[in-house]
Amino acid sequence: MSDELLVVRCQLGERDAFAELVREWHGAVERYVTRMLGRGDDDVVQEVWLAVVKGLPRLREPERFAPWLFTIARRAVMNRLREAYAPTAEPLDQPQPTSGRGISTPVWEPPASEAVVDREAMAGALAALPAREREVLLLFYLEDLPLDACAQICGVPVGTIKSRLHRARRLLREELTREGYEA
Amino acid sequence: MTPEDVLGRLDARLSPGRRIAYVVVALAGLVGSALIGLLWATEPALPTRTGVAFAVLIAIGLSWTVVGTWAVTRRTPLFARDRVVAGWLGLAAWAVFAGGALIVAPGVRGWPFVVVGALGVAAVVALVSALRTRSALLRRKAELGG
Known part of the structure; x- marks a missing residue:
């Protein structure tokens, strides 16, 4: 249904x-x-x-x-x-200064590390990401939501979501590499 | 936490009986207050203490109306079927009010008639709106194969 x-x-x-x-x-x-x-x-x-x-x-x-x-x-x-964490919480709804028009659109492929990293390591690496990047990864990859839905949820333009995803994948790859996984 | 835990905690909010009870409370408070107000407004030279008693009763009735309205708009909102039931209850409440008005203030013309008429129109509009909303949802449900 x-x-x-x-x-x-x-x-x-x-x-x-x-x-x-x-x-x-x-x-x-x-x-x-x-x-x-x-x-x-x-x-x-x-x-x-x-x-x-x-x-x-x-x-x-x-x-x-x-x-x-x-x-x-x-x-x-x-x-x-x-x-x-009132004084230190990272705001989720403010677009980043680096996001916006003019940023090249990344190619949409899953992270190379995705297939080989176990669930626990991935959860740990995700937890280490900044909140904005973690959020878009969760919504786009784990919940399988389209870009426009992610944009609606986060209250930012689709282009911002794309740039956050690009940055999130890079940070995730770096985090996993730091933990000993090959990218 | 399992889905069953969530549903268990939401049980009271999802109970149609509770939502309709709030509607009944709101309507009873409104009809009671309106009838007392009508009696007070059309009865000449009431003693002061009777006026005070009427004012207190009206305040109590309106308080129940506010509580019921708050509950069905903020706490346990009405779904389409509830709105239809609430619409019919509203019309029934208006009929009680109109009949009570004839008994309480017989032969009175002018603004009380306007009030009774306006409340009747409001009750009909609410019922028609509820029926339309439910029909639209039923149509959509059928289109989707439900």
Whole structure:
């Protein structure tokens, strides 16, 4: 069943559809929250689903559920980061000075290290990346969201997402090389 | 945390009975306040303490209306089917109010009529909007093969 159909059924008030929606997307929400915070946080995950319940009746584009969900998750993560590290938290929603028009578009191939690095090492390397770069890698590669959805979630232009992905892949490769993996 | 844990914690928010109960509370508060207000406005020369008592009762009724409205807009929002039920309840509440107005203030013309009429129009508009929204969603559901 498509996400759009599930969302429409939820908007109608079908409770079993909401249960199905949670079962389908809970893993992705939990993974995003865990990777972004560096640890699991049930309260944040719960906060995300509460916001989904509240917002679903007003969601105008059911077919855009995934970007909408991750926008909510992102907001919840940012709130938690602000609470935890208020003076030092790295803002996620400010475009970088180096991003914008004029930056060459990178070629879209998966990182060479992806196939050979084990899950734990990849998680460690991801955690070492700056929040903005970690976020775009999570959304684009782990959640398999298209560039425009990533841009919508992060509140930046598609070009900025591309440049962040480019930089993120480079930083990830450097991090893995530092840990002894061959690029 | 498993999906079942999430659903367990959201159980109260997802309960249609609770959402409709909030609607009933809001409408009951509104109808009660409106009827008392109508009686107060159309009854000449009430003692001061009766006026104070009416004011307190109106305040209590409106407080329940605010609580119910807040709950269904902020806490447990209404889904399309809930909105249709709420729309019919609103129309029923208006009928109770209109009937009560005839008993409480018989033969009164002028602005009370305007108030009763305006509330009736609001109830009909809310119901029609809810029915349209649900129809559109049902159509989309059918298009998507649901």
